[in-house]
Amino acid sequence: MTDYRALIVDDEPDIRELLDITLSRMAVECTTAATLAEARDLLANQVFHLCLTDMSLPDGNGIDLVDWMQSQCPDIPVAVITAYGSMDSAITALKTGAFDFVSKPVELPRLRELVESALRLPPENAGEDRGTTGARDEELLLGESPEIDTLRRQARKVARSQAPVYISGESGSGKELVARLIHEHGPRREHAFVPVNCGAIPQELMESEFFGHRKGSFTGATENREGLFQAAHQGTLFLDEVADLPLPMQVKLLRAIQEKRIRPVGAKEEVAVDVRILSATHRNLAALVEDGLFRQDLFYRINVIELRVPSLRERAADIPILARHILERLARDYDLPPAQLSDDAVTALQAHPFPGNVRELENCLERAFTLSEEDVIRGEDLQLNGAPSPGSAPEESAAIPEPGESGMDLESYLESIERTTIEKALAQTEGNKTAAARWLGISFRALRYKLKKLGME
Structure with missing residues (x-):
């Protein structure tokens, strides 16, 4: 670390000297100030890469300086020295x-x-207009609407802080994409981004999943295993659907965030962890606090900064851009010719409320992409009202496998039905895919898509 300069603002000479010595040993040149006025004058006339300020100053406080720096020199990261427990x-x-x-x-x-x-932080506006970072921003949060542009700028700004961020928004609106954007613009971008769906972890395994366990700590623990906190060490832990955490786990999570230490299940000693916490849910977290279903102290701890992700209907102007991107991705994934949207299809999409947001748009376009007879998707192909597409015939019945005693997840069960039906069609038509598609009552594109998806090519 060389060629860096820091401004230390504190009215206590001993603290200034301690900070100066510590930073100098890190090859950071230091300048000191004892008052708010002196600090502003130095910041206005000299180049600094970091500012450390005490909270209590003779002519104001550290927050006043932070606020002033946001408008006058926003590219300089500023950290505040607070009294213990404040x-x-x-x-x-x-x-x-x-x-x-x-x-x-x-x-x-x-x-x-x-x-x-x-000192690893990029400038706040780095990559906004060009370069790989800016291109990645556009890829993560597609759209040109004022709403999405504001969200991108907010995400880049909060990325520079270590503060926990709470991302609110409806299901399918892209909350995880916002979390990834924050991670990629922050100082932890070289380390892991670990997303976890809190509602998908069985309650009895939750503590082990988050904090890890030691061999022999419970039945089935045949080896030491790291948890999500350790996997995200020095990186970012994204708690999706955090509202689904049971109350006992909320207590343990709060302690882990406060103490920056965890105890794996079955371990005697705690382990230090350094993670930034981002969280999200589609539910009203404040209302859950009022109802006693979410701890107030945890709510305040994770909700230091809130970002709201707009619903798709609030930025309907972005739908053509999103749709084009989704269709191009589908064509690449399944090695099929790209499809275009007709004008009436675009109009229909922009008029649809999309309660499932971008996720629903993706499902809608994937269905239309596979069922459309041509390379142009028309309004009727979208089936936005749930009606079958014109001309489509029901598939002939085929032998449907029964789930075994251990059960079968729904997706695998439905895929097995599709596979059996397609195999029957190909056998009936002696392997002629065009004839098989006709026999099944679907387009040739749809059959090619299904063959690729099921690994039957």
């Missing part, structure tokens, strides 16, 4: 725009970690 002040600083905070008495390992993270 979490409310720390959260206010983070919401104002601070990159991070450190509590007094200052722990030097924590301070070094903060400085290293801050």
